[in-house]
Ligand SMILES: Nc1ncnc2c1ncn2[C@@H]1O[C@H](COP(=O)(O)OP(=O)(O)O)[C@@H](O)[C@H]1O
């Protein structure tokens with residue numbers, strides 16, 4: 001088995017089998033899908049619908065928000081004034097390292113994030129390698145190193161007013177915010193950073209989903225994932 005594993009790098013990179021050192025079995029390089037789009041565009045909804053339809057057994061989801069930098073060294077007062085819509089807010093090295101691990105069929109300890117406290121939570125989540133891996137987040141298509149690992153790049157395109165209304169409702173209901181807080185953050189950082197960094201990343205997309213999580217688009221992505229799983 002060892003000799004066979006050592007010969008593997010000469011095989012095609014597209015369906016490159018790698019040796020799982022724990023089981024000795026041969027596994028295929030995962031198919032990585034990036035799903036980007038503005039805050040409130042429907043990225044999480046698209047991801048959830050697709051994974052529900054394709055089944056969780058052969059799929060894994062990496063939520064990019066979990067890679068916001070750990071800010072436990074800052075006070076809460078300092079944390080609420082940070083810009084969470086600039087690329088600098090993220091731990092890109094950890095994200096690339098963990099996505100690369102999954103690409104090489106190595107399980108990861110994904111960090112988790114607390115939006116109410118604006119910092120990384122203590123808990124981590126084990127993510128096992130899977131045939132299809134989805135990376136979802138506002139900057140999923142921003143970084144070249146991550147893009148180069150992806151086989152399918154999707155941008156969820158939703159009108160700004162719709163995104164704002166959804167974010168307002170969600171942040172008040174689920175992220176412990178007030179209406180004034182959501183409005184001032186949107187004007188100060190969310191909107192300008194979206195225009196500067198998120199929207200321009202659309203040009204890297206293979207597929208653009210108009211109107212967010214629309215059913216025909218979700219059905220097409222699901223069909224692609226199911227066919228990948230069946231052929232793996
Ligand atoms: N097509 C849709 N129709 C109605 N509500 C939606 C739709 N897509 C998303 N939402 C709602 O809008 C909010 C933001 O959606 P979400 O998928 O979390 O966006 P994102 O992950 O891009 O920030 C959520 O409360 C979600 O339930």
Ligand SMILES: O=c1ccn([C@@H]2O[C@H](COP(=O)(O)O)[C@@H](O)[C@H]2O)c(=O)[nH]1
Pocket residue numbers: 038039040043044065068084085114115117118119137138190
């Ligand atoms: O501490 C934080 C961390 C993030 N945010 C906001 O979250 C969104 C990204 O999440 P979506 O699920 O894509 O909406 C980003 O626009 C940040 O502004 C935050 O407010 N506080």
